[in-house]
Amino acid sequence: MSTAASRLRSDPPPRMVVMGVTGSGKTTVGEALxxxxxATYVDGDKLHPEANIAKM
Known part of the structure; x- marks a missing residue:
């Protein structure tokens, strides 16, 4: 296996942020990506405290 291929297998995937307005497809794009x-998909809404979610 080449060095580049072994790095692809051992390095963690890059972190990416998908931003946009409500209903623009962020979740769909993020999950597909x-x-x-x-990689693991993390929905940013899950990172907000419950008190803040109630205000949204």
């Missing part, structure tokens, strides 16, 4: 690069 994560699947395509074998």
């Amino acid at each position: 994560a699947h395509a690069i074998s």
Whole structure:
């Protein structure tokens, strides 16, 4: 296996942020991108405290 190929297997995938207005497809794009690069998808809404979510 080449050095570049072994690095691809051992290095963590890059972190990416998908931003946009409500209903623009961020979740759809984010999930598809994560699947395509074998990464974990994290929805930013899940990172907000409950009190802040209630205000949204």
